[in-house]
Amino acid sequence: MQPRVVSLLPSATEILCAIPGGKQLLVARSSEDDFPADISHLPTVIDPIIEFTSLASVDQQVTQKMKELGTLYVVDKTKLEKLCPSVILTQDLCRVCSVDLMTVERIAIEMNPRPTVLNLSPVCLEDVLDNIREVGQTVGLVRESDGYCKELEARIDRVRQYASATKEKPRVLVLDWVKPYIVAGHWMPQVVDIAAGLPLLSPLITDESGRRRGEGARRITVSDIVDAKPDIVFVAACGLDLPTLLKEFASLAECPEWKAVRDTVPRIVLCDGHHYFNRPGPRLIDTLEFIAGYIHNIPEIIPENLAHVEL
Template sequence: MDKNITYIIAILAIVSLVVAAYGFIVFQGQISDLETSNASLETSLSGIQGSLSTIQGQIDEYQQTIVEQQQSLSTIQEQIEDYQQTIEEQQEQISEYQEITLVDGVGNVVTLNEPPERIVSLAPSNTEILFLLGAGDKVVGVTDYCDYPYNFTAWVEAGNMSSIGSYYGPSIEPIVALEPDLILASTGSLDAAASLTKLGYNVLVTEGQYIDEILSDIIMVGRATYQNTEASDIVSEMRTRIDAVVNQVATATTLKVYHEVWYDPIMSIGPTTFIDEIIGLAGGENIFHDATTSWPTVSLEAIVERNPDVMFFPDMYMSTVNFYETIEAVKERPGWTSITAVKNDAIYEINADIISRTGPRLVDALEAIAKMVHPEIFGQP
């Protein structure tokens, strides 16, 4: 009996061992399967990550391509704008080199087919305009009074420029000798201009007496020298500076102003001059604005009676010394101690060239006179 029990127990133990071994073998297989599955998952994840990296790389490449294309489009746009600018410039050049017909203030008609190469200026103002326009290298003759923007006397002495002589009533012989293809005259050389026109020369007269007329003369000279753009720019800048002064004095008190042109006899300025206009633009009023001539002869008594608040005198006359000696001498004229300008020491000198020449520096004159009339706005002159 005991042996049977022992056998049964042994058999059960063996069976248990077999079952346990089988279970272990099965479990080990499951573990192996799980490990294999996990390895497969890791491989899949690695593949997915690789794909994601590839996709991200492609996205980066596409973005880089887009940036490059945008830059390329920007470059193309700039090139298009450059081409358009070039086309506009070429069209402007073509238009400038077409035949032009000009009519000046006295009725002279000039037709030009190409830019002039030999220009003679019969007035200092014309010389200033030509050089400011950039046509100075075409000027072959000037007057003895032309002294801006260069010392032309030195040029003449060095043989780099010719002088045709006087500004007033010049002889035509030295002008003709220079074989000009354009002559710019003025009111001081009307007789010479008429004679030269009859001889077949291209003559234009600048004779503006008001600011708008002077600006129109600059435009005309610009067209005559095929410097249209330069002329337009100059006139635009001048208008801007004029407007700046006018706007600042718009609400200022208007002061009475006297300007003396000559002393023996005493001459001042009337209403039909650009100097009278400039005084008005600067916030003043010319005390002889009611004169019947452009350059009225006046008396010391009339000046005292009209009692100017401000007076200004040219620092020279016709490129020579002034006619009044000193400002102190002006103050000592008979009866002048009662004049407001003398009492307030509001007597000034002004550059004679900028106040007498109908050229681009008239704006300098306006700004200088504005300081004299309204130093509280523009500062001391």
């Protein structure tokens, strides 16, 4: 009997669907899973309890709901049980991004038969590749997942080759929220480093396994941004596609804080953080190619589908 897989986060859904033969195993998803487009007919078993209205209001809602409830998501336990999954894909990296692992495991323990709960919590590119192989192994697609990883590894190596030929390392800042300003962490400093940029305000560290990554995302100030003297700032708000981000920035035009950033930073690029920068799945390699191509003016490696606007 083939596995029945429920995914509770977009990156895991993309991983499963990118593995040859994986998409047909998916039986349910989260309400935020939007890629690939042809999974939209599948039932959803998890929903957020906050609604986007503005950058500032979302930050307030997150703070309030985490304090009151300890989570931002509701799992439909009854629907999940009726689907009889054999595998549930989840994460334990960020409680803002999806339901926490403990809640999922608590639900799984009460199910009969009890599904396998696979925790995908990557903090660097190597972890993302490991996750792809772990998903493949769990659903019986070992060879397929390994072959797909080799394709992604070849693309990473291609970026390294292009980057090694560059003479400069631009100073790069990646923001994954504005109002308040939050610098991207985990995999993003590594991505910038591989792209031959100098990651700002989130330094690279080497973990116990020898892998290089950034620390978690953290709040920063306008003074931090100005003092860092970035050559380029990528704004890729977590959970927001480019059209939504553009609407938000229209209201920021007269903000004194934002004017200080605009007056200091030579280049500011608004990007689709929802599908690329902040989603640790296969399209994180697209993000790597985009950053490398953009900061070094190598258009041939910039993915055509990664939406962006330079201010």
